[in-house]
Amino acid sequence: MSAPSDIFDVVVIGAGFSGLAAADKLVKAGMSVAVIEASDRVGGKVYDRKLPNGCIVETGAEFVGPYQDRVLELAKDLGVETFKTYCKGKSIFHSKSKTIAYDPAGAGLPVDDEALMQLGTAGQTLDQMAQELDAHVPWEHSNAPIWDMGTMASWLDINVPHQEAREIMNLSLKSLLSSEPADVSLLQVLVYIRRAGNETTVGTFRRISGVAGGAQELRFVGGPQQIAVRLATRLGDRVKLSSPVRSIKRQDGIYQVSGDQFSIQGRHVILALSPPLAARINIQPPLPSRRDQLCQHMPMGSLGKAVAVYKTPFWRDHGLSGMALGLNGTEVQVTFDSSPEDGSCGILLGFLEANEMRHFDSKTEEEIQAAVVEDFVKFFGPKAREVESWVIQRWDNEEFARGGHFAVCPPNVMTQYGVAITEPVGQIYFAGTEASPYWTGYMDGAIRAGEIAAERISSGVDAIGIRAQL
Template identity: 40%
Template sequence: MTTRTSRRAFLAGTAGAAAAVALPAAARAEADSAAVPSATADVAVVGAGLAGLTTARRLVAAGHSVVVLEARDRVGGRTLNHPIGDGKVAEAGGEFVGPTQDRIVALATEVGVGTFDAYDTGNNVYVNGLINLKYSDTGPLGTAPPDPLLLADIIKLSQQIDLMAANFPVATPWTAPNAARLDAETLETWVRANSVNAEGIVGLLRPFTEALVGAEPGDLSFLFVLAYVAAAGNATNPGTFERLFNVRGGAQQSRLIGGSQVVAQRVASALGDRVHLSTPVRRITQTATGVTVASDALTVDAAHVVVAIPPALAARIDYQPLLPAARDLLTQRLAMGALMKVEAVYPTPFWRAANLTGQFLTVGGPVGYSFDNSPPDGSPGVLAGFVGGAQNLKWGPKPLAERRAAVLAQFARMFGDNRYLSPTDYFEMDWTLEEWSRGGPTAIAGPGTLTGYGPALRGAVGRIHWAGTETSDYWQGYMDGAVRSGERAAAEVAAAF
């Protein structure tokens, strides 16, 4: 869950610290564990994002005792509400829900959180070099732009991807026909081999993948991309490229009233003192009869543990005995995407009066894709965008003032209105700088990862079980995937008792 830090730090500056250094390793570990309170439970859950909280909620409902250990000083994981005044919020993390995302919507309904339509009235803006178009997503291409130079390739490639993703083994993509071949190439190499205007299509894909997973087309295994598209559905509705990218009828169709983090907050409130914040887990020790989960603030003895955090963070926990090589090597290969969310607040969403949705797509940065992120009543106006992948690596290290000026200048340029240069507020969330996320919105798989190590993604290691959106069958990388993974993990653990 984090870098390995010696518990001797708790004793620094005291006479006991010098004595502890001289102790044998086993004696030091015993002394360290005695330095923090202890608890017992049927199940320990690591992480209080939607996956961990769903796991805990299901297990408590089944009659099991649960302790949830969360490193942050808040719940919600990669969902985060940002106050914008008058009790209203805009989401600085994950926020959208759409058709076939049944489990997050069901959970939200159960805790009294409703949905509202994302604003999608009017025209989108597309800028690519000399091409500057306004278009409606009610057309046959949906959110994809009707670029006359790329139109034939857009239609052809999206149809090919849908055909390849149909009847795809979403839970086990490494078993798909020709999986090894598909996993040996990237999205970029596949597109270059199957398009007429290869440079143009790869350029158009960049803002899509930068916003979607915080990475470039050349970073992504093509098998991973097919699995991601196939997962944009449910057991009765095959995933499609269009559903993954669209607002209208797609994954970005709706938002949660009160902000997405409120779902996690309400689940955590119902769990009460079972949830422990500011409690990063450092070590998990497994024996034949149980597990000991050691954190900075609490040590929990349990029959089972569910690790419900991103693979990159799960890799930072010290496991005793060591995890199987396949699981350890998998977590080393599932890097987090690089994503920053930038948002400007205005007195009103004045783009609506100009018959604009607030959505633009452009080749070049810093922002590749924007959307209207205003509250349900449209006041104030909030325009949000994504700085992902290579654009994040370029703009993230720059001073805030320089980055802010570049983002606002791009908003003004895309929509042709200098009012975008003067927001009443501006805020951003760079998820690569979040200690307990290390990136976002999800982990990505490069070539060879899924076929080489995929079976270790959700396979339990004795009494250690895995949850988190990356482990879901459907909608991995989304809030719905997080909830689904928690439900699966809870069922898996309950069956083990």
């Protein structure tokens, strides 16, 4: 890892999708780049583990769908193929009073007409509000201060009073944001919906929550971490692993980026990290108060995956898709068939979200397995006990993640500090999925944010089109 005169044009901190995408674009622009990663692997919260039987378990980000243009284009460029998420057959709806197998393509969820009506109206209303926002500067909308004043839970209190409908909305939002509706502002949710598209297509609630035609429609053959691994291979020795950055110090227009056993220099820096993690680096001179306050006010969501591996995807033999919704009385609230495309083994994925994940942060893996298998039995019958192996991934407990899948905004954060998410400070630029105008919280958003930061540097133009001082 060397640069002319030992000063890199750009030092990228973080070798997740955002940092690697930024570095790739900068190298193509002819700039010298160093990528510094704290952990011993690339990919960030995209992390695949290979089991002894050869099956791949996607313990981090897993799904992609329509309008996620950048991740799909990059995967194609790197030779990583996709296949459709298995969703054939009936899904399971479980509550304290009933367990029902239903056809999601038929009459819909097995709840009463009033619940269905409230769910439909709530989704349409959220879409209409979201579509009014500018994806790049949503906090500038005239209603943004009002929408940012209360939590999503307070909006549901008024608009979804039916108990079962409310539980379904709570479950949906927790699975999307890895946070309780009481943790995030209404504006945050509207922005999340609005950004589930691209430059020509606005997002919808159905798109972010759906499988067929939605954000969970596709998976990557062999797992999505291959994208990061192949990008890193293309970048070669520009990528340095196992190197946590402790400090960034600017002197005479040059940034000194240092860790416990290294120190390098760069003319520009890209922090391709979530705001809470970026705040852990000692930066001199200190960042402006607005950026620092942003980092203090945006917590990571709480997310885990409990993955059970079976000899075969036995649920398919019973006409089930492997998808289940557990409304109450379960630790796992959403499941997916996460088996490989060829069905050579059965992999059942259970999401642990928000309060449920927090409950398990200090538990042993054996305790988590014992609780989760009981939920799987409730959903799919006694054969669900025949687990051959488990993979438990708790992103809250990962040193260089501390939660997933992105940092969220409680009330009065986005309108006060939202602009600071992407606003450069000197020649320090910010990436990470939180900084994307589309697909915030997704792999696609991470790539977009990294490429935007790289473009601002390589073109010499900052966020508002003013020539940056180089």
